[in-house]
Amino acid sequence: MGDTSSSQSKPPQVVGYRGRLAPSPTGLLHLGHARTFWTAYERARARGGALVLRNEDLDPQRSRAEFVAAMLEDLRWLGIEWDEGPDAPGAFAPYTQSERRGVYLEAWRRLLARGHVYPCYCSRRDIARSAQAPHEQQQGADDEPVYPGTCRPPSDAKPYNADAPAGLNWRFRVPDGAEVAFNDLKQGRQRFVAGSDFGDFVVWRRDDVPAYQLAVVVDDALMRITEVVRGTDLLKSTARQILLQRALDYATPDYYHCELILDERGLRLAKRHDSLSLRALRANGVSPEELRARFRSDAL
Numbered sequence: 001m002g003d004t005s006s007s008q009s010k011p012p013q014v015v016g017y018r019g020r021l022a023p024s025p026t027g028l029l030h031l032g033h034a035r036t037f038w039t040a041y042e043r044a045r046a047r048g049g050a051l052v053l054r055n056e057d058l059d060p061q062r063s064r065a066e067f068v069a070a071m072l073e074d075l076r077w078l079g080i081e082w083d084e085g086p087d088a089p090g091a092f093a094p095y096t097q098s099e100r101r102g103v104y105l106e107a108w109r110r111l112l113a114r115g116h117v118y119p120c121y122c123s124r125r126d127i128a129r130s131a132q133a134p135h136e137q138q139q140g141a142d143d144e145p146v147y148p149g150t151c152r153p154p155s156d157a158k159p160y161n162a163d164a165p166a167g168l169n170w171r172f173r174v175p176d177g178a179e180v181a182f183n184d185l186k187q188g189r190q191r192f193v194a195g196s197d198f199g200d201f202v203v204w205r206r207d208d209v210p211a212y213q214l215a216v217v218v219d220d221a222l223m224r225i226t227e228v229v230r231g232t233d234l235l236k237s238t239a240r241q242i243l244l245q246r247a248l249d250y251a252t253p254d255y256y257h258c259e260l261i262l263d264e265r266g267l268r269l270a271k272r273h274d275s276l277s278l279r280a281l282r283a284n285g286v287s288p289e290e291l292r293a294r295f296r297s298d299a300l
Helices: 033-044 064-076 099-111 124-129 212-222 232-247 278-283 286-300
Strands: 018-021 048-053 115-122 170-171 178-182 188-193 201-204 227-231 254-258
Touching: 018 033, 018 212, 018 227, 018 278, 033 064, 033 227, 033 254, 033 278, 033 286, 048 124, 064 124, 064 278, 064 286, 099 115, 099 170, 099 201, 099 212, 170 232, 178 227, 178 254, 201 212, 227 232, 232 254
Parallel strands: 018 048, 227 254
Antiparallel strands: 115 170, 170 201, 178 188
16 A cells, blocks of 8 residues: 555535445446435535545455456446545545545544454454354344453453454444434434444455545545535444544535335345446446436435
8 A cells, every 4th residue: 555644634624515425346347336425416416516536446356457447447437426536636635545545544543542442353243153243144234243251351442453454354343222213315314323223333444454444434535525425234333433533533425315226136235246347338338328217316
């Protein structure tokens, strides 16, 4: 990963609506991505606001350069335009997560100094085997077993002293029993209970990669995003991210969670659904106008 200056923590002030597109280059964009991104585009355009494209390429095993090129081409084919992004420099650059390591480290250090994070030696297998881990089917990126607290320090423990996060998972300590509520602009009032609906979650991975929850919170704050448009599979992640925003003294944006497009079995689409990728639909003669007409009724 590259590095960035700590001056990114104080970007220029902006006013007005700022939305974002946040694709991950781990596969081809599918119909579900297209509907969500079109909704984000339409909402930004209707409000006379700016739209930011962020390349969320933090997964070192799955992110590939060819998927970056494909997602840019597919979004343009659909008719989406953005004001800032990897190919449209702006005041909040860089817009590729692998080039933003410095700002994530700065946020991790702030969480560490304030006693919000602790090192965790548990593997995913350890947590899955725990009697306290839930056994329901996991269906989304939002779902993970509630951490049983194996490595959680006492509440009166002093903050850890560490120079770098590498080599360990670092978990954010949630305030057990605290209600996290927000008004979603599409789904209405949402309410989650920390320690029950979700537990302590990873903000930095043992392979020295910032986790999704931390990176998204930092980027949305520093890029001054005012509204986050994404799928309902990430509703619970919003509660986690609101806790991080509070811990880091960040403002909380508005949220608009779109309904998911499901496959014939009632499961959310994934990048394994090659037949519903924009590339495949395009090859089969589907036009961007047809897709936009299908999406437009959901966008505003």
